[in-house]
Amino acid sequence: MAPRASRSPTDEQFAELVHAAWPSLYRTAVLLVHDHALAEDLVQTALARTYSRWSGIRDVGAARAYARRALVTTATSWFRRRSFRGERPTAELPEPDTDHDPRGPTGDRIDLMAVLAQLPPRQRAVVVLRYYDDLSVEETADLLGVSTGTVKSQTSAALGNLRRLLGDGVELPEPTPPHPSLTTGGHRG
Amino acid sequence: MAERLADLLHRTVDDLPIPHPDTPAIAAAGRARRTRRRVGTITAAAVVVAVAGVGTAVVAGLDDGPTRNSHVATQDPADEAYAALGAWAVGEHVVVGDGSADLSPAPHHLAQTSVGLVTQQFGSTGGKPFSLVRPDGTVTPLAIPADAWSVAGDPRGARVAWLEPLVKEGRIHVWDVASDKELATVRVDLPGELPEGSTSGVREVQLDGDFAYVGTGRRTAQRVDWRTGDVKELPFSPVAVHDGVATSMNDDGSSTGWTVVDAATGDVIRDLGRRISTTTLSPDGDHVVVVRSDGDGSVATIEPTAGGTPVELPGFTGMSSWSVGGRVVGQVDGTSTLRRCDVDGRCEDAPIPWIDEENPLVLPADYLMLG
Incomplete structure (x- = not known):
């Protein structure tokens, strides 16, 4: 304590x-x-x-x-x-440079920081906090000042983007599904 | 065998050489921050509202055609409120002066013109991502092509402009948002490495009266008279241009320096220095908000572009913009308070409805909402 x-x-x-x-x-x-x-x-x-x-x-x-x-x-x-x-x-994450090998010219090390830099800031933050700092969804939500649902949706989007950018070279965790939305049609940011 | 993401993250940074922390300097910066926060709180609590005058006088002094004059001549209370109070959005709620409108989906970009706010909505239905929200709250969808990736407004005219990038050249489009018609299309050479047909958008147009400015890949600017098509190359990289005054950013690879320049000649009017996070230029070009990083976070000041004493703006660290009437409008950092300040640093605060965890930020004019 x-x-x-x-x-x-x-x-x-x-x-x-x-x-x-x-x-x-x-x-x-x-x-x-x-x-x-x-x-x-x-x-x-x-x-x-x-x-x-x-x-x-x-x-x-x-x-x-x-x-x-x-x-x-x-x-x-x-x-x-x-x-x-x-x-x-731009409005959307640009299409990944498919000619660019994330392992770099020598083909042995993945330049993860360059890949992370292609993520929108909040997606990058949830990836770092959850999978580097090993924070829970709740802890990450508290740190970012957002709801747990937002953390889950941002995590899911980030992992989807990483999957496209990294290909099969990295084993990515399965995202936690967000809770079903209980809103009545309001905008969800 | 595929490597786990967590392992890869650790392998990427766990062996990095760690610089030594300068604890006394950090503590000193913390003490300075604490002192400044106290001063800022007192200032914000004590100031009296400085209304109208500034904004109205600035706009009334302009002379750029019937649209701009009509804005002043009508003395429409809604227009006056727009000039004084500014325009911003929270989620789907768009505020223009004392009028407001709800747009779905939420706009991601707001461009100020003399007749209202041009909003851009990504993913809007009906193929019309741009709308004009007037100060009385009326919303008019605009026929601006959906592939115009970002438009720049002229706070002193009823116009927006954008660049259509092609290979080694581009087309500048100027659109009258009051009549919803294109006014001009001007071809310009765009020497340099980008964008070459890309729509990913590394350049934007600045619109200032009869002139549009677009940066080239050589850190110069094309100054285009969109009425005549005359093009002149200028030796600076423009960030904002208002009333013949421009802010320019030059990155020499190690740091970024900012200057105020004469937009017609490129002559430097004032060197704003380095370690600057961002600048925003007033619609009359007379003042600039400068947000400086000093190792202890950021400090925003209003400074005369011709030189003079900076006035600190407490509570702002960059997410602010100018109303068309010449007041700085922005969300106080980390709060649900909107602060408006005149060029003398006199501020007034107002609560912001609609701020919640899904929409924690005010989108000021001329910013693009991320994510």
Whole structure:
């Protein structure tokens, strides 16, 4: 169980958090943004956000989860801004470059980061959180601030796209079917 | 044997060299963020609404033909509200000034014109993805071809434009959204590597009065007088062009620099610097919203394009746009609050209906909704 503090954690505890969480946050960030320098900026920003709330934190264990949430939400906002930096995305995922071998020119290693970069941001996020960070549907939904149904539908779409992009070279998990929709015709985003 | 996705993800990054964290710098950035958040909260709570004036005066000062003048001359309250309040959407709900309309499916892109918002809906039925939503809330489907992948609006005219990419050339189409008729089609050379017939869309047109701008693959711009067909090549890569002023982005491979340039000559008016996430140019070209990344997240400021003191906009980190009357409109980060600010940084807040977990974001004008 995470230790609970009756008062604000100290700066020394923040330093411990940074050193403990930094490597895993950095790896997650690399998968999310496909750029090492950007990933480093992203983790720094997420941890700075965490520190800005430090005086209100009573559970050091929860701070790590807060930092991960800050990482994902910051990455999402970066995606949105970057989408307007001349990178006008299209309505649909472009057809995969079928001439491009995801294993690269040597044919031995799959360039997964290049493949992930072709996914829409939210699909990329659910793939990374669920299959790299090993979060449950519920945990992923909580982190992204969406419903579990959205996570399931985004996961299903992401795996479908990965199947097209990766071919038979990777064993993909079976997506969890989304719950039946209970809406009465309203738009589902 | 096929490799499991989880294993592949781990193999991709688990052996990466990890840079050393600069804990004191992170803590300092966190302290700065905390201070700024307090200041921003106080500012937002204390400011008084700055209404009308700015927007009306800006638009009234323009002189670009009957459509634009009619917008001002009628003094239609709906038009005035559109100029002052801006236009945005949440899911299927589209707001234009104080009018609103529901569109299904939800629009993915909103282009502002002087007479209302041109919406684009992916997957719409009937083959008409574009509609004009006027400030009184009326919706008129437009006959703009469905293969126009993205249109750019002119906030000072009743027009939109788009590029039809061909091989080594393209056609710029200009469409009058009030009469729903094409005004001009102009052929332009598009030297460079892309798009060569692609519809995946790496370029967009900027429409500014009689001129349309389209970037080439050589980081230059074609400035096209769509009324005469005259084409001039300019030495900059345009992001936005309003009233003869352009913002330009130049990526030298290591970082991206932004400048304000004279759209007619390419002369640099102002260097905005680097580490900039995005910029949005006001409809009169006099101000620009700049969102800078400082290692501690992002800060948005309004700055005169001719140079002057930046004014910080609390709560914005980029998802904002300008109303046609010259106010910045956007969703306060992570909230269901819409904030409108004038160029002096005076802001007013309003609750946003319809925000929920399925539609957590406001779609501002000129952004394309992802996913």
